[in-house]
Amino acid sequence: MSTTTTLAPNADIAVPKAADVPEPSRRVRRFKVGRLVTHIALLLIVAIWTLPTFGLLISSVRDPDQLALSGWWTALSTSTISAQSERLPAAGTAVVEDGLYTIRGNLLGADDNRTIRTFGGTATTAGANPVGATIELRAGGTITVEENGDYVWTSPTPFEYTTAPRISYVASMAPRFTLENYSTVLNANGIGRSFINSATVAIPATIISVMVAAFAAYALAWMKFPGRTFFVIAVVALLVVPLQMALVPVLRLHVQIAGMFGIDGKGYFAVWLAHTGFGLPLAVYLLRNYMVGLPREIMESARMDGASHFQTFTTMVLPLSVPALASIAIFQFLWIWNDLLVALVFLGSQDEYVVLTGKLVDLLGTMGSEWHILTAGAFISILVPLIVFFSLQRYFVRGLLAGSVK
Amino acid sequence: MLDQALYAVLIVAIAVLAFVAYYWGANWILDRSLATNATMSHETITRRDRRRSRIRPWIFLAPALIFATVYLVYPVFETLRLSLFDRLGQNFVGLDNYQWAFGNPADWFRSAVDATGAPIIDPATGLPMTLYKGDPTFWRSALNNVAWLIIVPSLSTAFGLVIAVLADRVWWGSVAKTLVFMPMAISFVGAAVIWRFVYAYRDAGTEQIGLLNAIVVAFGGEPQVWLGIPWLNSFLLMIILVWIQTGFAMVILSAALRGIPQETIEAARIDGANERQIFFGIMVPQIAGTVLVVWTTITIIVLKVFDIVYAMTNGENNTQVLANLMYRWTFISGDSGKGSAIAIVIMIAVLPIMIWNIRRARAAEGAL
Known part of the structure; x- marks a missing residue:
């Protein structure tokens, strides 16, 4: 794992800051007041950023009647x-x-x-x-x-x-706290089904796109062929193409091609392919940036030993790129899991397809004031991203830094 | 549901195997068909080696190229074509869809007058006739998008920078950063539910369950239907995106701040500069490039914002934005011509950033 530093040395969010510069003693007093203001200001900001989510979590385990009657901040009082x-x-x-x-x-x-x-x-x-x-x-x-x-x-x-x-x-x-809300939305409101649907969409699409991107990134980083620079620039250009451009043409294409085989143009297969295509530029871009930074000697010694590019890639570059692959996989997964638009357009809206985000929008429309349903449903939908985020934050941050600071 | 889980696992296995089979198989065929051995002439070996290394990159690239072409390159041209066609994409209508959106620029600042310059009176209403100045909802959406483009990137970047600076000065800074960063992982729809709850309204007199109204009432104000108040409601939707994107700005800017050489800051301090002078005079100029990158990244996200508006208000009460309007025209009204024209407008708005990125990439590659 020693190569992880090549991606972004300062990436780790939890790294303690560089040593404080000692202050001249005559300024100690002012300095302390300043510190206090800093603490308070930051505390206030953190409170604003966390309270909405915290309120959602608290509300989702409150008694439905109490939730409708009083604010979540009174949850502990009668x-x-x-x-x-x-x-x-x-x-x-x-x-x-x-x-x-x-x-x-x-x-x-x-x-x-x-x-x-x-x-x-x-x-x-x-x-x-x-x-x-x-x-x-x-x-x-x-x-x-x-x-x-x-x-x-x-x-x-x-x-x-x-x-x-x-x-x-x-x-x-x-005050009464209960998990009833969760069992209600999971079963009666079909969130459980949507949860499975979301996983069915997100996991394959993530794996396919990371695999396709890894091969392309290696070719763009280490193989020599005419037009390589053009393709690298093209990836950068495609990074910002709005999704809105692709919706109509791709949907038409899907429907036409599926029509030839007499099947529905919407469904899981369509959405996997769409997500792979839309996520590809970022994945290729990040992975290529990482692979270019791998030491040249590794590639050259492998070539000396008579290894083909395919062998070099699978036996040396892939294992060395695990940190970057993890970053990309997390990105792709979170983006797909959280996506609404691609699923709305390419997946269809039947129960067997609707994903968590789509279900949640439905519930917002039909149960806009049933907050015990909405809060529990929303929390289920953000649970997986939060787990991924908190457990793999290092990789997530690295990916962000690699994608932006270059 | 178990069936489906099994089905998903099976499909994943098949898909992964198919791709592995392609990459491995294509390489195997290449190595086999152009194999070299000691009995061949030197020339043959060189020729085959060269041909192999000429073909192999395309084996690696092919799937990505196909995906990029079908899902990104072709759609750009197809959308451009569709924007010149009617609602079903069958008849060429020229620039009609754009004229529907923008009106005729020559008419924007004119009123309807006859040959003598007198206003033309509409016989039906008795009022002066107005010229068509484009679709009002389109203009409203475009205007809202401009407001989003100004407010969201600037607030996110500013908050991100402030938090990055503050968090580096306290011992619990990493915890603070994690908490501010957390919304990045939450979907726009999830965030919409979270903030709908914050903005929730109950009749005056009853206890408020929405945080914002509860605060307003606690200070003696009247509870408001926040999402029904034009302009303010758009701003309240923007707050959601700011809430999500600040963490991104903070992480990137925090790394950039750490990258500033300590010596420059110490030198300034020895010269007697105060904290504010150090911040604006030394730190900000050194991270200006990063600020620009953060700004453009958030700008692109803002231009594509769809989920938040779709889930919160669906464009009601003057909160419409272009991405949501495009969805409505295309998939609700079934007019791919107007939808495509709106998509092209979004694309044109992104274009300057794309060109800027390309120029930077070209400089980095040192070629082309």
Whole structure:
């Protein structure tokens, strides 16, 4: 791995900075204040950059009801639910206990994690009486409501009413975290299926394009043939060709060619080829830049030993290029996994094809305010890129630097 | 779903094998058909050696060349051709699609007048007639794209530079950089959901669940439907791209800053320069080239921005941009002529950067 330094020596994001220049002692005080400002400013910026994603993550594991009621920054505090009401049972359900006509029950359903705070006999008095208090009802008798929703309604005379009265109450909900949202989107909303689709698109397209690019990069770096410089320049030119140029012509071509064989022009095969084609210039460019930097002596000694270019490439250059290949593979993979446009155009929109990004756009349209669905779905879609990013950040950064600083 | 996973693995294996078979097989055939051995004359050996080394590069290049030609070179010319044809690409219509987009430049600054110079009154409305000055949505999109082109690269580069400088001065700088860099890995659509949540709106009086409105309300303001406010909504969409691209600018600029020789900075300090003078006088000039590279890279990304607008507003409320407009005309309205014309406009906007890149590459190759 000693050759990794040839790509970009300072690439590693985690490398500690060059030694500080010692400050003259008379400036120490100002220097410290400056440091504090630096810390605060950077902290503020980092907060702005992380909070949106952090909020998404927190929200995705919150109780769907709580998520709809309060901001994610209040996730740890108890939320108060605005007044609700529950109808009491019919008069005939009363039983006689200790000489009193009594109706018992619970205002909250089973498995309810709400807690009743206040209650009252009408909608306007929902906040009037604390739990445990006893109040008179217009329908007769007195009622006591406990925190857990249990109520006891008693009357010395038989209950006589046709329409049962309602009890209004204000409840609070203890913070609850759950993975339900994830199981909902994975199954009911088809995110699970899309996840597989995304992998089906991204993995083959990545492998094919890196392989094709590696051979071409070697030829452009170390083989002699007429027009080599022209091709190198052409790669640079193609780097910036907008994807929009290719959509219509390539789709037409796909449909025409597939039509000759009587098959659909859209599908996985089409999208693999399209991604390979569109990603090729960057992959060739980065790999060629890397391979050109490999020591000439290695190539020459291999030639001396009678190795052909094919042998030199497969036995020496490829193993030496692993860091660069890793960078390219990560780039291609992330770009394909995160792509929406190519998938929209070349893949079709049936369930068996729609990728995570496409699914997410669908959900934004159909469930624009169902934030428990959206946040969990979005997090699933960014999970793989984040894992790739955090585990392979070194290679990712190297690739970026090699592609831009040249 | 398991079927599909197996199918995918199988296809990957077949595809990889096919390419390996091609590269290996073609090389094998080449070596076989032009084999040399000791019994051959010196001339034959030299000739065969030369012919082999003449053919082999093309074996290596062929798949890439085919891909590049079919997926990038041919489409450029085909799109150019289609932009001169009607909606189905069947009848030649000349520059009609461009005229639809831009109008007639001669009419841009004129109003409709008759031979005597008096305004022509439209008999239907009783108002002065206006000349066709191009498609309003197209102009709006182009204008929005210009705003994106100015705001996103400049904010991303500026934030990236500030963070790169600040992070190099604190012990937790690498953590800070990683966190700022993280959005680079997130898809535009994922980012759109994240920021839709930040911009979420609830009626005044109820508790806000969107961070932005919650902050506004906390300071005593009224909650706003952010994405419905023209101009501001475009800016709020740009923020998303800035959020994503700042990490990129930061990483590149951070490496460039580290590349500045410490001696120049020390020398300036000994001469009594303060931190600000060192930054603007010594550091910025030395990384100017890198800033330009970062700027152009982000510019290209901005020109192609599609996903964010598509997912956030789909161009409603005056947020349309060219890439999304092109998609709409081509795939929703089914007019490949207008779609292609818009694509060509995007291509022309990229052209100066392409030429600049080519010139730099030519200088680096020292030839052509």
